[in-house]
Amino acid sequence: NAGVMQNPRHLVRRRGQEARLRCSPMKGHSHVYWYRQLPEEGLKFMVYLQKENIIDESGMPKERFSAEFPKEGPSILRIQQVVRGDSAAYFCASSLTTGPNEKLFFGSGTQLSVL
């Protein structure tokens, strides 16, 4: 009865390095969402993916950030050349369908710290 699994839980990177965050949705869920929470703020939508497709990336920064959800394997959020401002908690969520009142199930998040 695994929920949404994210790893790693904590990730430390130096400025200029790459960060790769992984998310395995709940069993049977094919819709994945990434959110970012900066300190003292609420969660902010980044991107919505279905298998092999990016549906809505309106919340993604235009540079350095990318996301994928391949046919096999977890969804990956990739941040290239990290900067201190990227330090945040990154949450992944999944849903079974995309109905108007669909409930999102969140993972425990990855805390990214950029030194």
Place this chain on the structure above:
Amino acid sequence: DQQVKQNSPSLSVQEGRISILNCDYTNSMFDYFLWYKKYPAEGPTFLISISSIKDKNEDGRFTVFLNKSAKHLSLHIVPSQPGDSAVYFCAASVSGNTGKLIFGQGTTLQVKP
């Protein structure tokens, strides 16, 4: 522009009393509202939701009220329990923008035994 606002960063109540958490929104296109609860080092968990066609939804000790004219919703927890101590996030969405939730900043609730 903060479309969903939770103006109280924190709230402290005594066990057994009522907790009332408030949330205001500005976008009149929002038609679905949710409350999530978050414990430290965990992800948000869904608590209760309400569609804009209703003004009240109840689930056990939790009731959400929606006042569309005031663009305001509130979460009532009664009676409050120490295990309810957590950060509560209000979120809103527009039908068709599935999964794209707009969150408030959160309110930290402390229920004292």
